[in-house]
Amino acid sequence: MSVEQAALAEVVREEWGRLTSLLLAHFRRLDLVEDALADAVETATTRWPRDGVPDNPAAWLHTAARRRVLDRIRAEAMAQRKMPLLVMDAEHRSTATAFADPGDLVEDDLLRLVLMCTHPALDPAAASALALRLVLGVSTADIARLFLVPEPTMAARLTRAKKKIVTAGIPFAVPSADVLPERLEVVAQTAYLAFTAGYAPGSGPDVVRTALAAEAIRLVRVVLVLRPDEPVLVGLLALMLLQHSRRDARVDADGGLVLLPDQDRSSWHQDEIDEGVALLQSASLTGPIPVRAAAYVVQARIAAEHATATSSDDTDWGRVVDHYDDLLALAPTPSARLARAVAVAEASGPQAGLDAMADLDDQLPRSHRLPAVRAALLERAGELDAARSAYSVAIDRCGNDAERADLLRRRDALDG
């Protein structure tokens, strides 16, 4: 990559959301702003190698995009033969040329952009894609690749979300203090949805899509800079970092899934573990915090128990079970009960684990994880016939290629 290309890639990665929000604050034209910014980047790819990288690359892109929006508005006005309908906020008019010094106002605009993209009136899957596009500047082609859908499908999804914003009147605004915490919870949910889509692909060939998870983490970091003491964001970032730190150990050389006890702990990212553990000590998490924030924190504590143990045997499984009891008190989901049963089995033996998951079948009728866990516990309890049929149920239900291959291998090993 040339110097110019690298500079452009960096400014797109670091400044896209700020540029988008600044332009939206001036023009309130979502349809024009994003195209204009994309055009400006396109122009930069030919101009910068010829003229050199400008002193302030972000300001250069802002000026180029701004001209482009104005051109389009003038063209529309000519077509309609009336005065330009410039929707400008008086408060922003004076800062139109002040990009070189991004002050509080610009940061506030960025928060507006995030809240607009993650508005609860938008479909959550489309909202997370839109946030990647408008806040992080990820290209539509890359977003499609990250979410494993064809590019035209993703383009249509983004177009629909933008149309909904304009037609329904979703505001480019920070809501009042009584509503802001619940809106930041939606931001967290949106980011976590993208993150888990990266870590638990329900189908397809890959065990994990770590690039999507990394983008979700980047989104949370952007918002956390703007609202550093928000418990739901602190707890979520801790959880994401602790889970993400194990990414390189989760897949073997053949692309197969490696379960926690068998992972090479030296390949875990220690800096991310340290940051996650430190976040859990934050002052913002002391005292009463909202339920959703608490649920992220408890899950992060579970991940921290694993991340800081030197081996699976060394893990304090009793404390993990306690954390799961806390989690079930906050959010009694069937998948949390299943995970608790796994921890119970480690703490008190396979039969105790089997007992703990005995009544879960009705709640997880299509899950492949439930029979997979049952099979592994039955195997450890020495009930090989029952384990074999449980593996078969899991194999039938599993949509992920790597996980299914792992289950087949385990079932075949019973006969070996």
Place this chain on the structure above:
Amino acid sequence: MRYVVLIACDPGDWERADEATRQEYFDAHHAFERYVDERGRRTSSAALCDADLATTVRRDGDADVVTDGPFVELTEQLSGYYDVELPDLDTAIAAARLLPRAYTLEIRAVVGVEGYESV
């Protein structure tokens, strides 16, 4: 922005309500109306008769078939609406949240149909 707030509720709720409950409904509607008046404008509103008393006109080829009842059978039924002008969707959602908790609300922005002019 102009919004129509569609109100859906279980049919019979109103008939079953005692006087105190009915007063709560009235209070909630008054709170909604005051909120809208402070931030925008009310254009119109109406309560509708139960959906099982509706009349449907369906176009079947060249014939028009008139039948008793609503065009969709749902457990929740459209029972009224407000037509309001408010700055944005967040304000419309905040207003809708003031209405009685028994309601489900659907908020639709009013859009212009290109090329159509009323006579």
